[in-house]
Amino acid sequence: MWRRRYAGSYGLLFVFRLSYYLGELAGRRGNLMRKGNDYILRLRPWSLSTFVAALLVLAVAAAMQEAFVTFGGQFHFAGFVPAILIAGLLGGAPAGIFATIVTIPIVVWAFMPPYFEFTWPTATEYDSISTFLLSSALVVCFSQLYRDALAILRK
Numbered sequence: 001m002w003r004r005r006y007a008g009s010y011g012l013l014f015v016f017r018l019s020y021y022l023g024e025l026a027g028r029r030g031n032l033m034r035k036g037n038d039y040i041l042r043l044r045p046w047s048l049s050t051f052v053a054a055l056l057v058l059a060v061a062a063a064m065q066e067a068f069v070t071f072g073g074q075f076h077f078a079g080f081v082p083a084i085l086i087a088g089l090l091g092g093a094p095a096g097i098f099a100t101i102v103t104i105p106i107v108v109w110a111f112m113p114p115y116f117e118f119t120w121p122t123a124t125e126y127d128s129i130s131t132f133l134l135s136s137a138l139v140v141c142f143s144q145l146y147r148d149a150l151a152i153l154r155k
């Protein structure tokens with residue numbers, strides 16, 4: 001009876017054991033948690049690597065959005081909001097704004113009907129674009145505030 005009830009937790013236990021042993025091989029002695037968030041402030045806001053990282057995050061978001069569309073999702077900007085958050089956290093406000101500006105033509109061209117054509121947006125598409133711009137502006141502002149708070153706490 002015990003085995004039937006907790007049979008699904010064996011996979012999770014296997015993952016924890018495997019990560020523990022891989023951590024020991026790497027010399028971390030099982031400590032898999034990061035002790036800080038120093039990796040967020042490594043990229044400088046106006047550097048080329050920041051904008052390349054933003055483009056890579058957008059490429060992953062486009063692939064994720066394509067998976068949403070394949071499964072029948074009609075949310076045009078759903079996969080791109082987390083990408084803007086990640087770009088904003090990694091590269092600050094310039095990377096977040098760059099990701100927002102690049103996202104709009106990608107979505108209009110690839111994910112709004114008629115697909116792979118530029119046409120004038122309808123009223124509902126204008127609404128979704130303006131909602132995306134508002135939410136991404138908030139996300140970029142909050143990510144910049146988080147980066148500033150990290151910089152203050154680091155001093």
